Amino acid sequence: EVQLVQSGGNLVQPGGSLRVSCAASGFTFNTYNMNWVRQAPGKGLEWVSYISGSGGTIFYADSVKGRFTISRDNAKNSLYLLMNSLRAEDTAVYYCAREHPVVPAALDYWGQGTLVTVSS
Amino acid sequence: QSVLTQPPSVSGAPGQRVTISCTGSSSNIGAGYDVHWYQQLPGTAPKLLIFGNTNRPSGVPDRFSGSKSGTSASLAITGLQAEDEADYSCQSYDSTLSAYVFGTGTKVTVL
Numbered sequence: 001e002v003q004l005v006q007s008g009g010n011l012v013q014p015g016g017s018l019r020v021s022c023a024a025s026g027f028t029f030n031t032y033n034m035n036w037v038r039q040a041p042g043k044g045l046e047w048v049s050y051i052s053g054s055g056g057t058i059f060y061a062d063s064v065k066g067r068f069t070i071s072r073d074n075a076k077n078s079l080y081l082l083m084n085s086l087r088a089e090d091t092a093v094y095y096c097a098r099e100h101p102v103v104p105a106a107l108d109y110w111g112q113g114t115l116v117t118v119s120s
Numbered sequence: 121q122s123v124l125t126q127p128p129s130v131s132g133a134p135g136q137r138v139t140i141s142c143t144g145s146s147s148n149i150g151a152g153y154d155v156h157w158y159q160q161l162p163g164t165a166p167k168l169l170i171f172g173n174t175n176r177p178s179g180v181p182d183r184f185s186g187s188k189s190g191t192s193a194s195l196a197i198t199g200l201q202a203e204d205e206a207d208y209s210c211q212s213y214d215s216t217l218s219a220y221v222f223g224t225g226t227k228v229t230v231l
Contacts, residue, residue: 049128105213105220106156106171113165
């Protein structure tokens with residue numbers, strides 16, 4: 001069974017940093033591209049970042065470029081999102097999501113979500 | 121500000137058919153990029169409902185169907201059931217933004 005179990009959400013002050021994690025199981029992790037998607041309270045979904053299976057290709061949304069860093073440790077079957085220079089508008093539930101093996105962009109499995117609150 | 125526009129809400133009685141539109145542009149849906157649909161029940165993570173415009177993952181009832189034409193796509197739910205009450209979002213790729221983009225989201229209410 002495919003599982004994505006997230007951790008690391010917290011309350012952080014503006015300008016601070018936080019790392020959220022996503023532990024994968026039930027599939028061959030290093031053969032799948034992974035993504036982070038966020039959802040601000042009461043708002044729609046917003047794609048944040050993409051990383052290829054090998055980790056060699058990475059993309060970011062303009063809203064987080066230069067502040068967030070996506071990474072993965074294939075030996076540990078884990079995905080990470082390091083968030084620096086956090087702003088109030090980064091407050092959201094962050095989801096990790098696996099990309100469909102054949103259909104680009106289709107996110108076929110999601111983590112349970114982790115809440116990041118940026119507030120003083 | 122999403123580049124894919126959906127109606128904020130749609131509603132229908134049990135057993136009825138409802139459709140949700142997803143309107144894009146020539147840099148996303150109109151450029152030929154696939155559209156995917158997600159269902160999000162209250163307080164839970166999104167679930168892939170339709171991928172590649174028309175395909176249902178294993179376990180998704182055939183009451184759900186997707187279509188795409190020009191710069192728009194649609195999700196249809198036939199035989200509406202109480203358990204279908206949820207938020208639905210479309211998704212595609214935008215070549216101008218070089219980013220995956222989601223729709224504004226639609227809340228489906230079963231009357």
